[in-house]
Amino acid sequence: MDEAVFDRIARFYDYEQENFVKDIPFYVEYAKKCGGEVLELACGTARILIPIAREGVKITGLDISKEMLDIARKKIEKLDENTKGDIEITQGDMRKFELKREFLMIYIAFRSFQSLLTKQDQGACLECEQIFVARKD
Numbered sequence: 001m002d003e004a005v006f007d008r009i010a011r012f013y014d015y016e017q018e019n020f021v022k023d024i025p026f027y028v029e030y031a032k033k034c035g036g037e038v039l040e041l042a043c044g045t046a047r048i049l050i051p052i053a054r055e056g057v058k059i060t061g062l063d064i065s066k067e068m069l070d071i072a073r074k075k076i077e078k079l080d081e082n083t084k085g086d087i088e089i090t091q092g093d094m095r096k097f098e099l100k101r102e103f104l105m106i107y108i109a110f111r112s113f114q115s116l117l118t119k120q121d122q123g124a125c126l127e128c129e130q131i132f133v134a135r136k137d
Ligand SMILES: C[S@@+](CC[C@H](N)C(=O)[O-])C[C@H]1O[C@@H](n2cnc3c(N)ncnc32)[C@H](O)[C@@H]1O
Pocket: 006, 007, 041, 042, 043, 044, 045, 046, 047, 048, 062, 063, 064, 065, 068, 092, 093, 094, 095, 109, 110, 111, 112, 115, 116
């Protein structure tokens, strides 16, 4: 998928998705159970990431779109200091990322994996070193 697609639609994204919340409890529950740091690949505007951080879970979000992340950062800025402190946001490509940290849970939500249109890109994502670190435990 053209990497700029989400830059172009970013300002509409939260308006379009504001009523879609039914997947959030699923990720929040797993994140709480994992008992460690969490990584969301393709976190977008932090639709799921913020509810997880609100539960006191340390979470990093990675996304390729600067515009989506700018919106996420504005939302995060309004959170209380504790919740903000549990969040890290970074711009990057889920096909080639290396955060040099360990995560006990890594997830890709809301069909974002479908943005990787070739087997090569999908394989590159699943083979990132970070994913293997998460699998060890
Ligand atoms: C449908 S949105 C989902 C956003 C968020 N996970 C949610 O549940 O609302 C897909 C996201 O995937 C991101 N994305 C697409 N290709 C990517 C890539 N190669 N690396 C990182 N993020 C990517 C887009 O920028 C966009 O924010």
